[in-house]
Amino acid sequence: MSADARGDFSQIPILDVSGLYAGDDAAVLKVAETLRGYLENIGFLYVAGHGVSRADVEAVRSMSKAFFALPDEEKLKLKIDKNFRGFLPFAGSTIVTSSVAKVSKPNQSESIFFMHEVAADDPDVLAGKPLQGPNQWPDETALPGFRATIERYVEEMSALARKMVHAISISIGMPADSMDRYFDKPTTFLRLLHYPTQPAEEGLFGSAPHTDYGYITLLAQDDVGGLEVKNKAGEWIAAPPIPDTFVMNVGDILARWSNDRFVSTPHRVINRSGRERYSQPFFFDPSMDEMIEALPTCVPAGAEPKYAPVLYRDYLMERIDKNYHYRKGAAAAAATS
Ligand SMILES: O=C(O)CCC(=O)C(=O)O
Numbered sequence: 001m002s003a004d005a006r007g008d009f010s011q012i013p014i015l016d017v018s019g020l021y022a023g024d025d026a027a028v029l030k031v032a033e034t035l036r037g038y039l040e041n042i043g044f045l046y047v048a049g050h051g052v053s054r055a056d057v058e059a060v061r062s063m064s065k066a067f068f069a070l071p072d073e074e075k076l077k078l079k080i081d082k083n084f085r086g087f088l089p090f091a092g093s094t095i096v097t098s099s100v101a102k103v104s105k106p107n108q109s110e111s112i113f114f115m116h117e118v119a120a121d122d123p124d125v126l127a128g129k130p131l132q133g134p135n136q137w138p139d140e141t142a143l144p145g146f147r148a149t150i151e152r153y154v155e156e157m158s159a160l161a162r163k164m165v166h167a168i169s170i171s172i173g174m175p176a177d178s179m180d181r182y183f184d185k186p187t188t189f190l191r192l193l194h195y196p197t198q199p200a201e202e203g204l205f206g207s208a209p210h211t212d213y214g215y216i217t218l219l220a221q222d223d224v225g226g227l228e229v230k231n232k233a234g235e236w237i238a239a240p241p242i243p244d245t246f247v248m249n250v251g252d253i254l255a256r257w258s259n260d261r262f263v264s265t266p267h268r269v270i271n272r273s274g275r276e277r278y279s280q281p282f283f284f285d286p287s288m289d290e291m292i293e294a295l296p297t298c299v300p301a302g303a304e305p306k307y308a309p310v311l312y313r314d315y316l317m318e319r320i321d322k323n324y325h326y327r328k329g330a331a332a333a334a335a336t337s
């Protein structure tokens, strides 16, 4: 594809990643080469041939449906906490940091976040580091098996994400394991989302146009549809559900890390299907303590990197504090203390 064709897509490609599981270097290289083109030109793809079973994806969706069907007072017992773990009520975020649209109306969704599990007595918690702490789980008697289902899925998605880290490293021209250390203690988010059907209203979205903050996102969606991805011409291209695939996209920190060789592409959700929509994005990001600095293979000889190095923690916290209503008070208090 020529440089001019960058961003010029009319559908999202499907990549079979089974080569990453084959234990054969040539197969891995082949996947990485195709992946490179997609990440450079589109920033989105469907991942097929991964190791996660349909049953495990659907088990999470069933738990998600059961959770959102609980009465509000039950859900609010898990109200999102200072560590960004728990239930975010309907219309609880407005993506004001969006670089792709002036967003003023809150997202028409409710959601619950599970991050990497950190014990209450972990040194990072005791040191007061941000976003470190235990997850909040629904009562086992209300939703039997919930925690085990989620934890199993997070483990499987993390394993897939680590395969993708290898493929990405190769595609960028580095050894397969050269980015591994950044993910020794990854920052992960599994977000279960519920989008009621929404009215047609200017500027109102299930998820307003945005780019993701992190490294990569791997999303499973139900059969309702409504996810759209913006191409260079400004057209919104549908990313309809395809059975047994995940929609994968580049986040801002990978785009920045790659000196904008890879693109963090805007996307949005509009659910006017008349049905309830459920989705489950998994965000796989570096350890909070890592400094993210342009990868040398992505900076042309003699050129300066486009971005200054940034601590992943600082980068992430700025976005979270701005976009989530419940944090406004907390962030303001922290800034003045
Ligand atoms: O629900 C979806 O399909 C997409 C959600 C999304 O873009 C996000 O949570 O960042």
Ligand SMILES: [Fe+2]
Pocket (backbone or CB within 6 Å): 210, 211, 212, 267
């Ligand atoms: Fe997103």
